[in-house]
Every structure is written in structure tokens, then in C-alpha cells.
Amino acid sequence: MxxxxxxxxxxxxxxxxxxxxxxxxxxxxxxxxxxxxxxxxxxxxxxxxxxxxxxxxxxxxxxxxxxxxxxxxxxxxxxxxxxxxxxxxxxxxxQVQDFETRSVQEPKKESTLRGSKEGFVENIRTNTSMIRRRIVHPDLKMESFTIGRYTQTEVVLAYIRGLASEKVLAEVREKLGRIEADGIIDSSYIEEWIENSSFSIFPQIQNTERPDIAAVSLLEGKVVLITNGTPFALILPVTFWSGLQSADDYFERFVFIILTRLIRYTLTFVSLALPAIYVALSTFHPDMIPSSLMINIATARESSPFPTVIELFLMMFIFDGLQEAGVHLPNQLGPVVSIIGALVIGQAAVEAGLISTPIIIVISLTGVAAYTIPRYSSTLPFRLIRYLLLIVSGLLGFVGFTFGIIFLLIHLVMLESFGTPYLSPVAPFDGKRIKDVVIRYPFWAKKGKSKGGGKR
Structure with missing residues (x-):
């Protein structure tokens, strides 16, 4: 004063x-x-x-x-x-604010081989300006909300008038107005308050630190929430396929992306089901495995003191523990601990006769396949489902595995993200929007405007 x-x-x-x-x-x-x-x-x-x-x-x-x-x-x-x-x-x-802020840098979580190197920062005005530089049209609207009793955090609701669904906008405004929190420190706080099914393990809101992805999502009729103090914007509604699509899918030629997506979807299923399928085959249905291969597996497991399902469960637990250690350690030590730790522990377990060699191969393939999923938030549900499928397969074989997949599909079919079915455009089937799910059509082949369903 x-x-x-x-x-x-x-x-x-x-x-x-x-x-x-x-x-x-x-x-x-x-x-x-x-x-x-x-x-x-x-x-x-x-x-x-x-x-x-x-x-x-x-x-x-x-x-x-x-x-x-x-x-x-x-x-x-x-x-x-x-x-x-x-x-x-x-x-x-x-309004003469002047406090230290981080400069615009390349996104670390969503790096791409080709495309923009700009990433969102913690300053909300910088983030909104990066979107406006990409969409130069008066129909791009931004509405401001102040949320949080003590933090008074500014949240901007961005959309393109005429493309975004009015029903989705009304629902988002209503949910933002009902937030009663002492503080909003990150956009993840907003995500938990406004998502439709809080107890579902699947993310119903996509987060991104790339302004180009936010701009493309707006052009697809989606809604973007930008929160002051965090570099991660929220995009809604989303579908199951959004988490399996990478930004590079839209920066490279569509001919090559067709093969890339087929490989990615196949390995995603491998990361989810390979341990459960191995347990079901080797324990309950060995007659489905070629005789020579089954003999090799049985020979490798001859000195193992644990059942196959216990071996897989232990190795999956250790692998996930090493992965968590690599995330929280400094950048210089994280990869070293994850890679060397897995090699040393796996080799020592095999030499000690605690774990059989085929288990190490299955866990390694599962881990590599999981890394092909582009978004980290999309890998978390698969990690949990992997354990559940392993347990039911270890108890009932392929019968348990089949029931597990059926219950998973039922949940996905019933799940919605702000009025958009989570498995759309596959279920329910939409021939116009399915062009960008399994394959990527060239941009000139995409016709029509989306209304809140989106593609990316």
C-alpha cells in the first residue's frame, strides 16, 4: 500500500x-x-x-x-x-500483471516427429492466444469461469459456434457451475468433477499439452477446457479410439498410417490379453498348443515351484513396479533403472529357478506392446484389466477369459462421454465417421462436419 x-x-x-x-x-x-x-x-x-x-x-x-x-x-x-x-x-x-512464467517449449508428453513444436504453458492467456493464432474466425468463442473458493482459478471454455453441440455446451456449463471446491490446482481436478462416470477406469476426457491438437479438436466440433496454472487442456467428448490415435497419424502420409494403426491396434490387444491367453493355453488347454512347443514349455517349467498364473502375476507386478520407479526417478536414472532392473531381475529369477523362461518372454512382449499406446492415460486401464483377465483365466481358463472380455465390452458399450457413445462410430455404427478409426482417409476424402463426436 x-x-x-x-x-x-x-x-x-x-x-x-x-x-x-x-x-x-x-x-x-x-x-x-x-x-x-x-x-x-x-x-x-x-x-x-x-x-x-x-x-x-x-x-x-x-x-x-x-x-x-x-x-x-x-x-x-x-x-x-x-x-x-x-x-x-x-x-x-x-491489469499490469508481470510475474515469472515458463516460455513456450516442445511438449514432452506428446512429442512428435513432424508437426508443431509448441506446447501449452501455465499461463492461460498464452494458451488461448496459441489457439486463436491457429483458428482465425469470429465463431471461435471463449467463455471464462472462476472456480475454487481459495484459488479463484480461471477456466476458459473454448468452442466453435455452429460446430460444437449445444447440448454438450449446456452440460459442460452446468457442471462447471456446480463445482464446489476449495481449490483447483490442475485441470485434473476439473476432469474428476465433470466426467460422466467417475468410477469407470476408462478416461472420458482427453488431456493434451499440444495447441495444434486442441485446435483440430475444436474444428471437429469438440469442446476444450483451458485451466490457468497448468499446461494440460481438456478435450471432450472423446471415444475409446481417441486414446489409440497419435498426433503423428495426421502429420504423415495416410498410406503409411494405415499399416501403423493396424500394428498399434494389434499390439494393444496383445498387451491386454497375452498373459491371460498364455495361462489359459498352458494350464487348461495344452492340447491347443503344438506338441513340440508344449514340450519345450513344460521342460522350461520343470524346476519352477509356482503355478503359471502366480509366475505371471509376480513378474507383471515387478515390471509395473520398475516402470513406476522409472517415472518418478530423475530423467538420467529412470531409463537405466527400468531397463537394467528388468534385465537383472529377470535373468536372476530364471537362473534361480523361480521363474521359467517363457514367462520372461511373455512379460517382455506384453511390456513392449503396451508402449505402442500413444497416450499414457489410456495405458492405465489396460494395466488394471490385464490383472483381472489373468485372474479369471487362471481360475476358469478360456471360459473365464471369454466372460472377462464380454463384461469389458458391455461396460464400454454402456459408457458415454457427454452424450457420445464411448465405442462410436463402431457401436453404434456410423459409416461417415468410421473412416478415421481403423484407417486414416486422406483429408480431401473427409466430408461433412462433425457435431461433438470428433475423430482424434
């Missing part, structure tokens, strides 16, 4: 939080001339300090008036400068 008295006796009070505004330019350009020279007088006489600030300062910065004490406090806490003039009933709010 700083008080200034001018030559004519006028009193001026400045209210701000140190470190959040650029006060030096205001002192040099406005306050020092006022203190030394008083009110500037030209052809049209200026009679008061409030009049001078309205005339002289409005063209220089974003200045507005505030009538209430509560509004004044909120502006100050968000990094604005408040000016109170003696004799003036309202305060002047100057």
Missing part, C-alpha cells in the same frame, strides 16, 4: 502485491510526472486526478473501474494494480 500526495494536495493510494505487477513503468511514466509536475494542462483543462487517469491512462493499459470492495480484493489478488483517488467513489483497476 503506497500513498502519494500531489502538488495540489490530491491523495492517491496504490494497492498491489509485490512481485506480481510491473510497477517500474507506472512509476516512470505516470506517478513521477504527476508528483513533480502536477496535473497536465493543455487546451482542455483537467480538473481532477480521476479525470486525468481516465484520459491519459486508458489508452496506455487495460484500465477499468470497480465499485465493490470484494471485487477490488479479487483483482489485487490476481495481480492487478488498484488506484484509489481521494474523493472518487470507485477504484481504478489496471
Amino acid at each position: 503506497r500513498t502519494y500526495i500531489l502538488n495540489d494536495g490530491s491523495k492517491l493510494l496504490l494497492l498491489y502485491i509485490d512481485g506480481m505487477i510491473r510497477l517500474q513503468s507506472i512509476e516512470d511514466n505516470v506517478l513521477r510526472p504527476l508528483i513533480n509536475n502536477g496535473l497536465p494542462q493543455g487546451i482542455d483543462r483537467i480538473r481532477s486526478l480521476a479525470e486525468m487517469l481516465g484520459r491519459e491512462w486508458l489508452p496506455l493499459t487495460n484500465v477499468k473501474t470497480e465499485q465493490t470492495l470484494e471485487g477490488l480484493i479479487q483483482h489485487i489478488l490476481k495481480g492487478s494494480l488498484a488506484l484509489l483517488v481521494d474523493g472518487m467513489a470507485s477504484s481504478l483497476i489496471a
Whole structure:
């Protein structure tokens, strides 16, 4: 709180939080001339300090008036400068925020071989500007919400009028308005508040730190939520296939992406079902395995003290533990611990006779196949389902595996993301939008506007 008295006796009070505004330019350009020279007088006489600030300062910065004490406090806490003039009933709010922010960098979570190298940052104004640079149209709308009792976090709802579904927009606005939280620190807080099925293991909202993906999603009729303080924007609605599609699918030629997607979808199923299928075949249905291969498997397991399902469960648990250790360790140590740890533990377990060699091969193939899933949030449900399928297959063989897959498909068919069926456009079938699921058609072959269903 700083008080200034001018030559004519006028009193001026400045209210701000140190470190959040650029006060030096205001002192040099406005306050020092006022203190030394008083009110500037030209052809049209200026009679008061409030009049001078309205005339002289409005063209220089974003200045507005505030009538209430509560509004004044909120502006100050968000990094604005408040000016109170003696004799003036309202305060002047100057938005001159100046705090340290991270510069725009390449996204680390969604790196691509080709495409934009820009990524969202923690500053919401920078993020909205990166989207507006890509979509230069007046129908791009952005609505602001303030959420969080103590944090007062700004959340921007972005959409393209005429492309986004009004039903989806109404639902999102209603859910944002019902959030009653003490604080919103990250966009993940918003995600848990507004998703349709909180207890489903499948993500119903996509997160991204790439402004180009956010822009493409808006053009597909989706809705984007940008939260201040986090580089991850939320995209909705989404489908099951969104998590299996990579940004590079749209930056490379469509001819090659057809093969890439087929490989990715096949390996996704391998990462989900290979351990369960191996247990079902080797334990309950050995007659389905070629005799020579079954003899080799039985020979390798001759000295193993545990049943096959226990061996697989232990190795999967160790593999996931090493993966978690690699995520939380420093960048220089993470890959070393994950790779060397898996090799050392696996080799030692085989030499000690605790684990058979085919188990190591199955777990290795499962782990490699899981890494082909582009989005980390999409790999988490598969990790859990892998354990569940392993358990039911270890108890009932292929009967348990079949029932597990059926229950999984029933759940996916019943799941929705803001009115969009989770397995669409496959179930229910939509011939117009299915072009971009298994294969990627060339851009010139895609016709029609999507209405909130989206493709990516």
C-alpha cells in the first residue's frame, strides 16, 4: 500500500502485491510526472486526478473501474494494480500483471516427429492466444469461469459456434457451475468433477499439452477446457479410439498410417490379453498348443515351484513396479533403472529357478506392446484389466477369459462421454465417421462436419 500526495494536495493510494505487477513503468511514466509536475494542462483543462487517469491512462493499459470492495480484493489478488483517488467513489483497476512464467517449449508428453513444436504453458492467456493464432474466425468463442473458493482459478471454455453441440455446451456449463471446491490446482481436478462416470477406469476426457491438437479438436466440433496454472487442456467428448490415435497419424502420409494403426491396434490387444491367453493355453488347454512347443514349455517349467498364473502375476507386478520407479526417478536414472532392473531381475529369477523362461518372454512382449499406446492415460486401464483377465483365466481358463472380455465390452458399450457413445462410430455404427478409426482417409476424402463426436 503506497500513498502519494500531489502538488495540489490530491491523495492517491496504490494497492498491489509485490512481485506480481510491473510497477517500474507506472512509476516512470505516470506517478513521477504527476508528483513533480502536477496535473497536465493543455487546451482542455483537467480538473481532477480521476479525470486525468481516465484520459491519459486508458489508452496506455487495460484500465477499468470497480465499485465493490470484494471485487477490488479479487483483482489485487490476481495481480492487478488498484488506484484509489481521494474523493472518487470507485477504484481504478489496471491489469499490469508481470510475474515469472515458463516460455513456450516442445511438449514432452506428446512429442512428435513432424508437426508443431509448441506446447501449452501455465499461463492461460498464452494458451488461448496459441489457439486463436491457429483458428482465425469470429465463431471461435471463449467463455471464462472462476472456480475454487481459495484459488479463484480461471477456466476458459473454448468452442466453435455452429460446430460444437449445444447440448454438450449446456452440460459442460452446468457442471462447471456446480463445482464446489476449495481449490483447483490442475485441470485434473476439473476432469474428476465433470466426467460422466467417475468410477469407470476408462478416461472420458482427453488431456493434451499440444495447441495444434486442441485446435483440430475444436474444428471437429469438440469442446476444450483451458485451466490457468497448468499446461494440460481438456478435450471432450472423446471415444475409446481417441486414446489409440497419435498426433503423428495426421502429420504423415495416410498410406503409411494405415499399416501403423493396424500394428498399434494389434499390439494393444496383445498387451491386454497375452498373459491371460498364455495361462489359459498352458494350464487348461495344452492340447491347443503344438506338441513340440508344449514340450519345450513344460521342460522350461520343470524346476519352477509356482503355478503359471502366480509366475505371471509376480513378474507383471515387478515390471509395473520398475516402470513406476522409472517415472518418478530423475530423467538420467529412470531409463537405466527400468531397463537394467528388468534385465537383472529377470535373468536372476530364471537362473534361480523361480521363474521359467517363457514367462520372461511373455512379460517382455506384453511390456513392449503396451508402449505402442500413444497416450499414457489410456495405458492405465489396460494395466488394471490385464490383472483381472489373468485372474479369471487362471481360475476358469478360456471360459473365464471369454466372460472377462464380454463384461469389458458391455461396460464400454454402456459408457458415454457427454452424450457420445464411448465405442462410436463402431457401436453404434456410423459409416461417415468410421473412416478415421481403423484407417486414416486422406483429408480431401473427409466430408461433412462433425457435431461433438470428433475423430482424434
